[in-house]
Amino acid sequence: MSGIAERLAEVRERIAAACARAGRPPGSVTLVAVSKLKPAALIREAYAAGQRDFGENYAQELRDKATELADLKELRWHAIGPLQTNKVKYVAKAAHAYHALERLEVAEELSRRRLEAPLPCHVEVNVGGEASKSGLAPEQVESFLKTVRALPGLRIDGLMSLPPPTDDEQVARGYFRALRELAERHGLPGLSMGTTHDYELAIEEGATLVRVGTAIFGERA
Numbered sequence: 137m138s139g140i141a142e143r144l145a146e147v148r149e150r151i152a153a154a155c156a157r158a159g160r161p162p163g164s165v166t167l168v169a170v171s172k173l174k175p176a177a178l179i180r181e182a183y184a185a186g187q188r189d190f191g192e193n194y195a196q197e198l199r200d201k202a203t204e205l206a207d208l209k210e211l212r213w214h215a216i217g218p219l220q221t222n223k224v225k226y227v228a229k230a231a232h233a234y235h236a237l238e239r240l241e242v243a244e245e246l247s248r249r250r251l252e253a254p255l256p257c258h259v260e261v262n263v264g265g266e267a268s269k270s271g272l273a274p275e276q277v278e279s280f281l282k283t284v285r286a287l288p289g290l291r292i293d294g295l296m297s298l299p300p301p302t303d304d305e306q307v308a309r310g311y312f313r314a315l316r317e318l319a320e321r322h323g324l325p326g327l328s329m330g331t332t333h334d335y336e337l338a339i340e341e342g343a344t345l346v347r348v349g350t351a352i353f354g355e356r357a
């Protein structure tokens with residue numbers, strides 16, 4: 137078994153165990169393998185080991201990899217990074233889902249380009265309240281949702297967050313719970329939260345989708 141296949145198997149086992157602890161069915165969590173800055177060959181290796189959902193941060197890298205890996209017919213690309221309006225076209229063309237919706241101009245441009253096949257989206261929320269982070273403040277979510285839910289080329293599935301890393305389990309759970317409560321309040325079933333550092337906690341707190349890079353592909357340069 138290759139390195140990637142082994143690591144994927146371990147992550148999948150941990151996901152199943154976290155689901156069991158939370159009394160959730162193992163199929164209730166989608167694993168997105170975050171492959172940003174990693175070569176296409178490693179994505180092929182993960183695909184050969186059964187992985188189908190991959191996450192990329194940078195629109196041009198997503199475009200290039202989607203072209204290079206077009207023969208992997210079941211591969212689903214998740215765009216997970218902030219977008220400039222002039223790069224929206226790459227995501228609109230290649231992505232199965234977008235996880236970092238937070239700007240109205242981007243939402244409108246994505247919608248215009250996806251009228252035929254509405255793009256599933258998660259709205260990004262800055263639950264940690266960090267000034268440097270992307271994402272809406274929790275109190276901005278309601279009015280933003282009202283606007284983007286009216287756009288015909290988007291389907292708003294849930295909320296996403298990348299909380300500040302912490303080794304304090306209770307603090308981490310607090311961020312995830314805050315996102316879950318916000319999603320519940322707005323009738324959104326999707327929760328994209330949890331990375332290598334904290335995906336098991338995120339699952340225990342309700343994540344429906346975890347974004348795991350380093351644990352699968354190793355450290356990034």
Ligand SMILES: *Cc1c(COP(=O)(O)O)cnc(C)c1O
Nearest residue numbers: 170216298331332347348349350
């Ligand atoms: C890079 C990234 C991840 C994956 O982080 P790891 O620590 O490598 O698991 C998840 N989500 C977002 C938004 C990222 O940018």
